[in-house]
Amino acid sequence: MAWPYVADDTSDPLLAADAEVWQPFTDAVRELVDACVQSDVDADDVRAAQADVEAALARLGKARLSTTLGQSGTVGSRRRAWGNPVIGVRNPIAPPLHVDSDPAGRAWSDFHLGPAYEGPPGLVHGGVVSLIIDQVLGHAVGAGRQPAMTGTLTIRYERGTPLGDLRVEAWVERREGVKIHAGAHVLGPDGPTAVAEAVFIVPRRFRDQLSDGIGAADQGSTQG
Numbered sequence: 681m682a683w684p685y686v687a688d689d690t691s692d693p694l695l696a697a698d699a700e701v702w703q704p705f706t707d708a709v710r711e712l713v714d715a716c717v718q719s720d721v722d723a724d725d726v727r728a729a730q731a732d733v734e735a736a737l738a739r740l741g742k743a744r745l746s747t748t749l750g751q752s753g754t755v756g757s758r759r760r761a762w763g764n765p766v767i768g769v770r771n772p773i774a775p776p777l778h779v780d781s782d783p784a785g786r787a788w789s790d791f792h793l794g795p796a797y798e799g800p801p802g803l804v805h806g807g808v809v810s811l812i813i814d815q816v817l818g819h820a821v822g823a824g825r826q827p828a829m830t831g832t833l834t835i836r837y838e839r840g841t842p843l844g845d846l847r848v849e850a851w852v853e854r855r856e857g858v859k860i861h862a863g864a865h866v867l868g869p870d871g872p873t874a875v876a877e878a879v880f881i882v883p884r885r886f887r888d889q890l891s892d893g894i895g896a897a898d899q900g901s902t903q904g
């Protein structure tokens with residue numbers, strides 16, 4: 681199977697200009713989602729707001745991409761992740777996270793989760809915790825420029841993760857051929873709330889393209 685992205689020739693300045701248009705719009709839709717789960721207005725206001733949203737939908741629906749955003753972007757550019765549900769600049773489902781990483785295989789992010797991510801009362805939905813951990817693990821593994829996918833992800837929920845300000849950290853522990861073992865945790869105000877172990881796999885279809893790095897000596901723990 682070929683590389684899953686359809687590269688285009690959009691320049692970085694054009695992408696940046698595009699992001700400046702879409703970022704504020706996405707932020708506004710995200711606020712709309714928050715209003716949807718928290719507003720306490722009466723039925724007339726809800727119906728009027730619905731008509732406004734339907735008008736916006738009609739305007740946006742005038743043109744549509746023929747592929748998903750993830751497929752249509754240029755490899756190596758920010759656009760590839762614009763639809764991503766954790767970091768995507770065009771996805772209001774994304775909190776969004778800004779993830780930092782280093783070449784040693786560490787990744788981390790300080791982020792905020794509001795009521796749209798609630799599971800148990802006042803706490804983050806466990807699936808959302810998993811979503812965020814998976815993404816940031818992907819950055820830790822991807823920092824070594826390995827095209828790897830999550831093979832197995834095990835999460836131990838130590839205690840409820842409170843809505844609000846949180847931090848996630850992930851690290852590559854070791855490599856065994858095409859398998860990359862990594863760890864992660866989510867930190868709340870009282871310490872770790874969820875601790876994860878993962879095995880990422882360099883998919884069969886990418887192995888031939890990767891002669892460097894794969895099967896290299898163990899990297900050792902890089903937990904910060």
Ligand SMILES: CCCCC/C=C\C/C=C\C/C=C\C/C=C\CCCC(=O)SCCNC(=O)CCNC(=O)[C@H](O)C(C)(C)COP(=O)(O)OP(=O)(O)OC[C@H]1O[C@@H](n2cnc3c(N)ncnc32)[C@H](O)[C@@H]1OP(=O)(O)O
Pocket residue numbers: 814815816817818819822823825826827828829830831832858859879881882883884885
């Ligand atoms: C893929 C394109 C990625 C390109 C990325 C490029 C650069 C990266 C840069 C930045 C990245 C930044 C952020 C990343 C963003 C987000 C991260 C989110 C990650 C995800 O959200 S990703 C979606 C969920 N993920 C899946 O959708 C996987 C579905 N699945 C498969 O696509 C296959 O199933 C696969 C590939 C897993 C294996 O298939 P395969 O054919 O390549 O494997 P094969 O049989 O050859 O096994 C070889 C050795 O791996 C062992 N092994 C096999 N499977 C295993 C498993 N599941 N767990 C543990 N070990 C496993 C065997 O036991 C054997 O081990 P041994 O050699 O010791 O016997």
